[in-house]
Amino acid sequence: MPLTNVFFIILIKTMKEFGSLLGYSIEMEQKKSENPKGPRKPAALWMQILPAVSAYVRSIILNYHDSEDVIQNIAVIFAEKYDRLDPSREVLPWILRIARYEVVNHFRSQGREQIIFDEKVLQRIECAYHVIHDESEGIKKALHTCIESLNDRPRHVLKLRYFREMEIRDISQRLGLSSNAVYIILCRVREALANCVQKKTGVLWKVT
Amino acid sequence: MTDPVKLIHLYMDERLTPEQANELRSRLLEDTDFARLFARYGLLNSFIRNEFLEEDLKESIERFVVPTSADAGTNKDFSDTDRVSTESIMKPEKPDADKVHKIKARAEQQLHAFLAEQEELNRSQSSLPRAFFNLYAACQAWATKLDILLKRVVKIGVRTAICGVFVLVILGGIHYWLIHRVVAALDDSSYAVWRVPPQEPQLRRGSMTLEQGYAQLTFKQGTQVLIQAPCTFELQSSNKMALENGSMTANVPSQAAGFRVQTPWAMVVDYGTEFGLSTGQTDGTEVHVFEGNVGMGDATSSQVATEGQAAHVDQAGRIGLKSLDDCPNLFVRHMPKAGSCFGIPGKRLDLADVVGGGNGFGTGVQGRALDPTKDYTNVTFRETLLRRPLNNSGYRPGSGFIGIEKLPFIDGIFVPNGSDQPTTITSTGLLFQDCPDTHGTYYDGIVCGAVFDDQKVHAGRLAGHRYETPEHPSIGAHANVGITFDLDSIRASMSNCLISRFRAHCGISETLADIHQEEKDYAQVKVTFWVLVDGRINYSRELGTDPFESDQINIPLNPGDRFLTLITTTPQENLYCWSMFAEPALELERKDP
Numbered sequence: 001m002p003l004t005n006v007f008f009i010i011l012i013k014t015m016k017e018f019g020s021l022l023g024y025s026i027e028m029e030q031k032k033s034e035n036p037k038g039p040r041k042p043a044a045l046w047m048q049i050l051p052a053v054s055a056y057v058r059s060i061i062l063n064y065h066d067s068e069d070v071i072q073n074i075a076v077i078f079a080e081k082y083d084r085l086d087p088s089r090e091v092l093p094w095i096l097r098i099a100r101y102e103v104v105n106h107f108r109s110q111g112r113e114q115i116i117f118d119e120k121v122l123q124r125i126e127c128a129y130h131v132i133h134d135e136s137e138g139i140k141k142a143l144h145t146c147i148e149s150l151n152d153r154p155r156h157v158l159k160l161r162y163f164r165e166m167e168i169r170d171i172s173q174r175l176g177l178s179s180n181a182v183y184i185i186l187c188r189v190r191e192a193l194a195n196c197v198q199k200k201t202g203v204l205w206k207v208t
Numbered sequence: 209m210t211d212p213v214k215l216i217h218l219y220m221d222e223r224l225t226p227e228q229a230n231e232l233r234s235r236l237l238e239d240t241d242f243a244r245l246f247a248r249y250g251l252l253n254s255f256i257r258n259e260f261l262e263e264d265l266k267e268s269i270e271r272f273v274v275p276t277s278a279d280a281g282t283n284k285d286f287s288d289t290d291r292v293s294t295e296s297i298m299k300p301e302k303p304d305a306d307k308v309h310k311i312k313a314r315a316e317q318q319l320h321a322f323l324a325e326q327e328e329l330n331r332s333q334s335s336l337p338r339a340f341f342n343l344y345a346a347c348q349a350w351a352t353k354l355d356i357l358l359k360r361v362v363k364i365g366v367r368t369a370i371c372g373v374f375v376l377v378i379l380g381g382i383h384y385w386l387i388h389r390v391v392a393a394l395d396d397s398s399y400a401v402w403r404v405p406p407q408e409p410q411l412r413r414g415s416m417t418l419e420q421g422y423a424q425l426t427f428k429q430g431t432q433v434l435i436q437a438p439c440t441f442e443l444q445s446s447n448k449m450a451l452e453n454g455s456m457t458a459n460v461p462s463q464a465a466g467f468r469v470q471t472p473w474a475m476v477v478d479y480g481t482e483f484g485l486s487t488g489q490t491d492g493t494e495v496h497v498f499e500g501n502v503g504m505g506d507a508t509s510s511q512v513a514t515e516g517q518a519a520h521v522d523q524a525g526r527i528g529l530k531s532l533d534d535c536p537n538l539f540v541r542h543m544p545k546a547g548s549c550f551g552i553p554g555k556r557l558d559l560a561d562v563v564g565g566g567n568g569f570g571t572g573v574q575g576r577a578l579d580p581t582k583d584y585t586n587v588t589f590r591e592t593l594l595r596r597p598l599n600n601s602g603y604r605p606g607s608g609f610i611g612i613e614k615l616p617f618i619d620g621i622f623v624p625n626g627s628d629q630p631t632t633i634t635s636t637g638l639l640f641q642d643c644p645d646t647h648g649t650y651y652d653g654i655v656c657g658a659v660f661d662d663q664k665v666h667a668g669r670l671a672g673h674r675y676e677t678p679e680h681p682s683i684g685a686h687a688n689v690g691i692t693f694d695l696d697s698i699r700a701s702m703s704n705c706l707i708s709r710f711r712a713h714c715g716i717s718e719t720l721a722d723i724h725q726e727e728k729d730y731a732q733v734k735v736t737f738w739v740l741v742d743g744r745i746n747y748s749r750e751l752g753t754d755p756f757e758s759d760q761i762n763i764p765l766n767p768g769d770r771f772l773t774l775i776t777t778t779p780q781e782n783l784y785c786w787s788m789f790a791e792p793a794l795e796l797e798r799k800d801p
Contacts, residue, residue, distance in 0.1 A: 059250030163260035
C-alpha cells in the first residue's frame, strides 16, 4: 500500500523536524552509525540503506503499489531480525538478499506475472547496488537541484509518471500526445537528469 | 545490439520486446559496468519518485499547517487539482489541521519507539497503528526488552567468566611460581642420608628431613645454614625457614639480616650474625649466639641474645639467658670433611667428644678433662689438672659422686672405691654395689683424647692402633675413675633417634711397653673395665699388660635405659694404669614414626 510508504516519509520528515525538540538529531545519529566502532542504531541504519533497498525493489517490481508493499515488508523484517544480525557483518548485502527473497516471493504470489530476471541476474543487480551505494547520497543531492532546473513541461510529464503513477498510455491520453512521444520525453528527461547528476557528482556513468 | 542506456529506459517504461529482455538479462549477467549503470538509473528513478513525494508532502504540510494558525477559512480556496494531489497522498479522508497534529503526535511516538530500539515498525497487518493500548504489542515489547536484557546479562556473564579465568590463570601462575621457586641451594653434604634425597642442588619450598650426617645450604639471600642430622626443617622463602626439630647453625651475612627461623616454640630472627639453633619437640629451643645479635620470642614477648650468650626458650615461651661459657658446644659450626670425624649425626655419637664438652659430633675440645674432686673446678683441661697439687702421699684422692651440670650429657663423675661403702654413680643415687676396693685415688681424671706422659706426652695405642686423630677418638680413663652419661639428655637432643648400643675398644695403652721396655715394671699393671647401665653391671673385665690385652665392648641399649656408666678400677696403686676407652660410641638408629 503506497499510503504506508507516504506515512513512512512523513515520519522521517517529522523526525527531522521534531527531533531537535527532543534533543536528538537524526544527522547526529547517522554520523554515529557511520563510525564502525560506534553502536548501530536500527533507525539510522535503516535510513542509510533505505535508498538502495527501495531503488533495488522499485527497479525490479515496476508496479508502484506492489513495490511499496514489498519495501514495507522488508522494513518489518529488518526491524524484526536486526537484533540477530552479526554486528561484524555488512548490513547492505544482507538486507539486499532479504529484498531479493521478498521480490521473488512477491512474483510467486502474483503467479500470473512472469519475472523478467532470474535469481542469478538479481544477484548481479544486488552486487551492483552494493558497489555503487557510496554514490547514492551524492546522486540524491545532485538530483534535488537538477529537478529544480527542469522546465515545466518535462517536469509535469515526470510528475505524472513518477508521482501520479500513471501508465504511459494514460499520460499520452491526458496530454494529447502519442505514447511514443511520451516515452521519448521521459527518456530525454531522465537522460538530462542523469547528465546533470553526472556533472554535479563528477562520476561518469559509462559502459565500455 | 541495443544502446545500453536505451535498453534501460525501455525496461523502465515496460516497453521491452522479448529479444530486448533477453539482451538485458545477458548484459546484466556478463557486464558488471552495465549492471552498475542499471543500478544508477534505478537509484535515479527511485530518487525522482522520492523528490516528488517529498515536494508534495511539503506543500501539503505548509498548506494545512499555516492556515490553521492564521485563517482556517482559507481551506476552501484550494483548487481542485491541488485537492486531487493531496487526496492521492492522504486518502481517503479529507485532511485537516487535527489530522496533521495527530500525524505529528504519532510520528513523535514512533520516534521514541525507534530510539528505544523497539520493533514498532512491525505494522504489516494494519495500515496505521492504533492509539489505544495494545496489550499484545506491549507484551511483545516487554519480551523484546527482556530478551535484550538477558542477552546483555549473558554477555556480561561471559565477559566476567573470561576475566575470571584470566585472573585465575595469572594468580595460579604467581602461586605456582611462589611454590616452586628456588629458595636455596644445597652446597655440600657429608655422610648425608636424606629421607627423600633432593634431585638437584636447587632447593624449592618444602619440607626436608636429614636423617644422617650434615648438609650445608645457602639461601638465595646469602644465609649459609649447616644442618645436623637428625633434623626436619622446611624451606619457606629465600630468607626464612622453619625448624621442626634438630640442630643447625646459620651464618647470616649483612645483606640477609632478618633471616628468620620458626621453631615450635619461638620465632628466631637474626640480624646479621652467626648462631646455632636446636629445637626438640618437647624441650624447647636453644639458641647460641657466636656473633652479633639474635632476637627471639613469640607474639607476646621477645628478647635479644647478644654475642656469647645462650638463650633457652621453654615450652611456655619463657626465655632464659646464660653465658656460652657455661654451655657445652652443641653446634657443629663448620662442615666436617668426609672421613675426618667419628661422630656422625644420626648414625654414631662420639662419647669422647661429649667428654670434651661437645655434642658428640666433633664440637668437643681435645685435652679437656673432668676432674673428680670437690676441691677444684671439675670441667677443666688435663694440663691444668696435672698442675694441681697432690696430697701428702703423692696421690690425688678422689671424691664421691660429683654432678656435672655444665655438660648436660654427662650426669656425673666419681672415683670408685668399694672399701667403705658402695660408690654412688648417678645423680639419682644409684649405687655400684659390687665396686671393688681401690686406693680411692686417680691421676688425670677423665680426658677427651687418651694421652699419657712419661718423658713426653703421647696418644694411647691399643692392639697396634694409635688413637690420636679426630676420626679415632678415645677417652683417657687412668684408673680409678668413673663417668656416667645421661642417655635421656642425649636422646632429647636428637629427636627421632634411638640409641641402640654402646661400643668401645678398651684396654691399657701399649705405649707403656715402649717406654718401659727394659724395666718391665709395668708387668703387674691390671685394670678392670666396667660398663654399667642404670647401676647394673653389663660388662666387666680385668685386662693386663703381660701380654697386653684389649677387648671390644658391645652392649645393646634399650629406650628405657637412662644412665651409662664407664668405670676403671685397679686394686693396686694406680701407677702406670694407662687405661683407655677407644672409639667410644653410641650407635644411633632412626626411630620409625
